[in-house]
Structures are given as structure tokens and as C-alpha cells.
Amino acid sequence: MSFLRRNAIRYVLLPNELPNESANSISSDDFSGGFRAAEYLIQKGFRKIGFLCGSSLALSHTMRKYGAMASTVEHLGIEAFEARTAHSSDNADIERCFIDWLESGTCPPALVTSHAAVAEVICRVLEARGMTCPRDLSLITFDSEVRLYSGVRISYFRTFPRELGRRGAQQLYQLMTASHPGDKVCKTLIPLEFQEGNSVRTLEENR
Numbered sequence: 001m002s003f004l005r006r007n008a009i010r011y012v013l014l015p016n017e018l019p020n021e022s023a024n025s026i027s028s029d030d031f032s033g034g035f036r037a038a039e040y041l042i043q044k045g046f047r048k049i050g051f052l053c054g055s056s057l058a059l060s061h062t063m064r065k066y067g068a069m070a071s072t073v074e075h076l077g078i079e080a081f082e083a084r085t086a087h088s089s090d091n092a093d094i095e096r097c098f099i100d101w102l103e104s105g106t107c108p109p110a111l112v113t114s115h116a117a118v119a120e121v122i123c124r125v126l127e128a129r130g131m132t133c134p135r136d137l138s139l140i141t142f143d144s145e146v147r148l149y150s151g152v153r154i155s156y157f158r159t160f161p162r163e164l165g166r167r168g169a170q171q172l173y174q175l176m177t178a179s180h181p182g183d184k185v186c187k188t189l190i191p192l193e194f195q196e197g198n199s200v201r202t203l204e205e206n207r
Contacts, residue, residue, distance in 0.1 A: 010175040014168045016187065017059045024175065026168045026188045030060045030142075033157040033192040034067025037112045037140045040155070042075050044200055046138070050082045050108035052098060052118055054089035061089075061114035064142060068112045082108060094121045102129075110138040110200070119146050119154050119199075138200040145195065153197030163190055 001023065004011050016025030038049050049072045051065045065083055072081040086097040098121065101107045113119045119141040123133055132150065133139050139154050146154040167188060 010172065012168045012172045012175070014164050015060070022185050024171060024186050026164050026171065026190065028060065028159045028164070029189040029191050030063035031067040031070075032189075033142060034064035034069075034112065035071040036067075036192075036194065037064075037142075037157060038068040038071035038081075039075070040140065040194070041110045041112070041138065041200065042071070044110075044138070044202060046108070046110040047076060048080050048082070048108040048110070049076075050084070050101075050111045051114070052094070052101070052111055052122065053083060053085040053114040054094060054118055055087075056085050058089065058114070060142075064112070064114055082106065089115075089117070091117060091121050094118050095125060098122055098125055107137075109136075111140075113139065113141045116141050116144045116146050116154070116156065119156075123148055123152075123154075134199050134201045140200065142192070145197075152199055154199040155197040156195050157192040158195050159192055160190055 001011070001021065011023070013021070013023050013025035015027030016023065041049050049068065051068045053061050053065050056062055069081050069083065084097050084101050086093040094117070102125070111122070113122065119139050122137070122139060126133060126137060131137065133148070133152055141154050141156045143156065143159050145156060167190070171186060171188070
């Protein structure tokens, strides 16, 4: 990007994975998604919420975790939130991280996961131990749908990668055609859409 700036080449980041980079960007509103995910679990009656994260190098994962933490702390207090982060987003690392958490006895009964692959790993571990979602653990995830052979559909927040590209192209075109683009930086956030499944127990079942 330093090269682009030196050569006066206009660009738009999709998404902006560099929080300190002052640049035009189009990103998903991951923080709000995490906030809403925890809020949904709280409304269902849970009083302790966890977040299992893939690689912390992915800004989207981190922002989702911060959003879930902010919502939990606001409604229940800091002691009601716990998070674990795997060494990487590889399934093997995620599995080890979750098993350690499960065996520690401190894993909350409701988890938000950073992305869909984490939810799939969790469900495989639960099945191997004779446990199920949502009976033993309620789950919400991000990005894409997860359907299990048991008929469980993981609730998730849908992202819109095509919309990121479309809006990014529009913004870049405006920059290219503007006679004086100026120094103003435009950062656009696209809301996530909640797709409710049956992976979270209801309030009556939680009592």
C-alpha cells in the first residue's frame, strides 16, 4: 500500500484487516454481529457465554469476539464471559483448544464461534463424547450455514462477500472518476443477517 500511495494509485480494501491503516475500505460489521450473537443467547436465558476463536490474526474473528464480550459484560458482567483462542484456524488446533476447554470444566453452556468451521469441529467432538447440540451445548456461528446429520441447523450470522465486492468496485470507480478525490477516508460497514436455526435451547429448557 505504501507503493500504491507513492505512485498515486487509488485503492479500496476488501475488507480492512489492518485496523491502523487509514484507507478506503468495505467491511462486514463483525463487532455488531458478535454483540447480537451474545444478546440472542442472553435473551434465551443463558447467564454465562463463551467465545471459541480461530486464529487471532484474523481481524474479523477478533472483532466478533469483542462484540460478544461487550454484549455479555453489558448485560451480565465481566465474570459471565469467557473466551479461548486456538493457535491457528486449522481444525486440529481448534479441536485441541475446545477439548482442553471442555475437560477443564469451565466451558459455558452456550458458545459463539468465530466462523462456521469451528462450530463443525465442536459438533464432531460432542458426538464423539456422546453429547449433542443443543442439548449439551448451544451454538451460534458466522459466515455460512452448518447442517448436521441429526437435523440440527446451527444459527449463524450471514456475511455478504459479493456485496463487499460490488460496493468496493463502486467506491473505487468513484475514486477513479473524481477530479479531486480529496483526503477524506470512507470506511463502510455492511450489517450481518441473522439466520436462526435450532442450535440454541429455548428459555423454558434452560430453567
